[in-house]
Every structure is written in structure tokens, then in C-alpha cells.
Amino acid sequence: MARVYNFSAGPSMLFEQVLKTAQSELMEYGSSGQSVMEMSHRSSTFDAIIKDTEARLRRVLSIPDNYKVGFIQGGASTQFDMVPLNLMTTGQADYLVTGNFSNRAAKEAAKFGKVNIVANTKDINYTAIPDVDAIQYTPGASYVHICENNTIFGTRFTKVPQVEGVPLVSDMSSCILSRPTDVSKYGLIYFGVQKNVAPAGMAIAIVREDLLGHAAQNVPSMLNYTTLIEADSMYNTPPCWCIYMTGLTLKYIEEEIGGLAEMEKRNNAKAKVLYDYLDSQEFFKNPVNKPDRSIMNVTFTSPDPDTDKLFCAKAAEAGFVNLKGHRLVGGMRASIYNAMPAEGVAKLVQFMEDFVKQYG
Ligand code: PMP
Numbered sequence: 391m392a393r394v395y396n397f398s399a400g401p402s403m404l405f406e407q408v409l410k411t412a413q414s415e416l417m418e419y420g421s422s423g424q425s426v427m428e429m430s431h432r433s434s435t436f437d438a439i440i441k442d443t444e445a446r447l448r449r450v451l452s453i454p455d456n457y458k459v460g461f462i463q464g465g466a467s468t469q470f471d472m473v474p475l476n477l478m479t480t481g482q483a484d485y486l487v488t489g490n491f492s493n494r495a496a497k498e499a500a501k502f503g504k505v506n507i508v509a510n511t512k513d514i515n516y517t518a519i520p521d522v523d524a525i526q527y528t529p530g531a532s533y534v535h536i537c538e539n540n541t542i543f544g545t546r547f548t549k550v551p552q553v554e555g556v557p558l559v560s561d562m563s564s565c566i567l568s569r570p571t572d573v574s575k576y577g578l579i580y581f582g583v584q585k586n587v588a589p590a591g592m593a594i595a596i597v598r599e600d601l602l603g604h605a606a607q608n609v610p611s612m613l614n615y616t617t618l619i620e621a622d623s624m625y626n627t628p629p630c631w632c633i634y635m636t637g638l639t640l641k642y643i644e645e646e647i648g649g650l651a652e653m654e655k656r657n658n659a660k661a662k663v664l665y666d667y668l669d670s671q672e673f674f675k676n677p678v679n680k681p682d683r684s685i686m687n688v689t690f691t692s693p694d695p696d697t698d699k700l701f702c703a704k705a706a707e708a709g710f711v712n713l714k715g716h717r718l719v720g721g722m723r724a725s726i727y728n729a730m731p732a733e734g735v736a737k738l739v740q741f742m743e744d745f746v747k748q749y750g
Pocket of ligand 1: 399464466468491537539541561562563564
């Protein structure tokens with residue numbers, strides 16, 4: 391078996407130990423005589439799995455008691471709709487557009503009410519994050535929405551908006567569990583799990599209690615946080631396998647890594663190796679404003695698109711896959727989520743140095 395270093399933006403690498411545990415439990419979970427994939431979601435065995443997963447998430451992220459957790463089908467994009475459907479009680483909300491996904495989120499929200507684009511970095515091709523303290527927020531906005539880590543453009547917020555009396559909603563799909571998060575700064579956090587947590591197929595929402603229960607009567611039950619959360623994510627059949635895998639990842643972060651402070655240390659160290667290399671030479675370029683650089687998604691270009699193509703092809707031959715940048719940006723992108731080992735990044739840098747020697 392030869393496992394590659396997978397730099398995909400998502401779905402992405404999972405911790406090897408997590409995969410091994412899943413493998414060892416695939417045919418029979420515990421002494422249940424069945425796989426988690428086959429198990430009734432109403433069984434006591436699965437009930438223990440979902441409860442343990444939520445409890446671990448609460449411990450790892452230090453989620454305060456006045457926040458509820460929902461395991462929700464539909465990925466992060468469904469959250470683009472659920473957020474306005476449940477939270478836009480004043481008929482308007484503020485959106486910071488700092489990339490493709492916040493733009494999509496804003497467009498979805500505009501189907502349900504007035505969207506105020508209070509910041510937009512499109513004119514600089516989303517290469518920097520705006521100063522959140524210099525933004526004119528709208529009095530009477532139901533919430534302020536951000537995408538905390540911009541997967542495609544390789545930027546991230548180092549400071550989040552805090553507007554008196556207006557809850558902050560954050561899409562943390564590509565940075566969740568990468569570092570400690572002060573959940574109390576947010577009204578709602580959501581993320582698709584397919585980057586840092588589990589296989590694709592689920593989003594998790596962490597919602598402050600007082601924001602629940604305000605959706606209009608005609609909001610579909612499956613898009614109503616209150617319906618789903620009051621039923622402990624068992625209103626219908628939940629994404630059982632994703633929940634189980636989420637639990638395994640959280641167990642690994644909690645027990646093997648030792649929590650999010652250590653996770654952040656490792657992620658910062660990995661990103662530094664790559665950015666230090668990018669800053670030390672002229673062949674590859676990273677366009678992002680330095681203080682706003684993502685520690686999860688590192689973008690770079692070679693001198694021209696043909697060389698980008700050659701680089702990706704040669705890299706794939708050498709076992710570094712999915713380095714092609716998103717079509718909106720071109721070039722390359724190395725997504726170095728939690729499960730990418732430090733060795734994978736060090737070896738990629740070595741490969742880049744060798745490539746420049748040969749083709750530079
Ligand atoms: N938000 C962010 C930050 C993302 O990176 C993605 C997917 N790459 C999405 C939302 C959309 O997620 P999904 O495909 O789960 O709907």
C-alpha cells in the first residue's frame with residue numbers, strides 16, 4: 391500500500407489512525423455484531439456514539455452550555471440557506487464577502503431578505519481580509535456573516551467582527567478544529583465536515599440557544615435548526631457514518647494530539663515551513679497579504695500556467711496529489727489540514743526546490 395500526500399481542499403486526508411480504527415471496526419462495532427453503517431440510528435449503540443461525539447466536540451472546542459449542537463445533512467452550502475431562514479428575523483443581515491463561498495452565502499441569503507455587503511475584497515481578487523473594526527455595520531441587521539477561512543483564496547480572519555447586540559455567524563468549514571476557538575464570540579458556527587473532520591455528507595452547526603425558535607412557520611422542518619436540534623439530530627435518519635467518523639477524529643485530537651492548542655502549534659509550524667520557503671525564492675509566488683495568510687490553504691503560482699501544469703503533473707508522479715489551484719485562481723494550492731503530516735509539507739518543499747533546480 392502506498393498512501394499519497396493528498397493536498398486536496400476537500401474531501402481531504404483523515405488521520406491515518408482514524409482510518410485504521412474505522413477499518414478495524416468496519417465489520418463489527420464493539421460487540422454489536424454489525425457495522426455502524428448498518429445500525430439503526432435508534433439503537434442504544436448508536437445513541438452512545440452520537441452522544442459521545444457531541445460530548446467530545448463540546449470538550450475539544452470548549453462549547454459553552456448555552457450553545458446547542460446539530461449534525462445536519464446537506465454540507466455547508468445548505469447552511470447558506472438555513473442561516474437566513476432561521477436567523478434573519480429583522481429582514482436584513484450583513485455579509486462580508488471575502489471569497490467565493492461568502493459570496494455564495496450572501497447570494498443565497500438575498501433570496502430571503504435584504505443583504506448588506508458591508509465589505510467586499512473582490513477588487514483585490516480576495517487576497518486580503520478587511521479590517522473588521524473599520525467596517526460600517528448596519529444597525530438592525532439580524533446577524534453579521536463571515537467565512538473565516540477562504541479555502542480557494544488562502545486567506546483567513548485573524549480577528550472576527552464583534553458588533554454589540556448583533557450575533558456573528560461564521561462558516562468555519564476549512565478551519566474548524568485547526569486552533570482553539572472562543573465560541574462565545576459567535577451566535578452560530580457552521581462547517582462542512584469534509585476537510586478537517588470526517589468524510590463528506592454532513593455539516594455541524596453550533597448555535598447559541600437564544601437564536602433558536604424564531605424561524606417563520608413556513609420554513610421546512612428539515613431546514614429548521616430548532617426542529618433538528620430539539621430532536622437531538624434524530625428528527626430523521628442522521629448521517630450516522632459521518633457522525634461516527636467525527637467522533638473518531640475528535641477522540642484522536644483529544645487523546646493523541648492533546649487538544650486544539652497543540653493542534654494549532656502543529657498547523658502553524660507546517661504552514662511556516664511552506665510560507666518560509668515561498669518567501670525565500672522568486673520562482674513561486676504567493677499573492678496573499680502576509681498577515682491574512684491561511685494556515686490551512688496555501689496558494690502559489692509558478693511563472694506561467696504551462697509550468698503550473700507541469701508542476702502538478704510531476705508532483706502527482708512523486709506522490710503529492712491534488713495540488714492544482716481552484717479554477718478561479720489558477721496556479722497551485724496546498725491544503726494542509728490537520729491530518730496532513732509535517733513530513734508531507736517538508737517533502738513537498740523539497741520537491742519544489744528540486745523542481746526549480748530542474749525547470750527554473
Ligand atoms: N464554505 C467553505 C469555506 C468551503 O470551503 C466549502 C467547500 N469547499 C463550502 C462552504 C461548501 O461546502 P459543501 O460542498 O459542503 O456544500
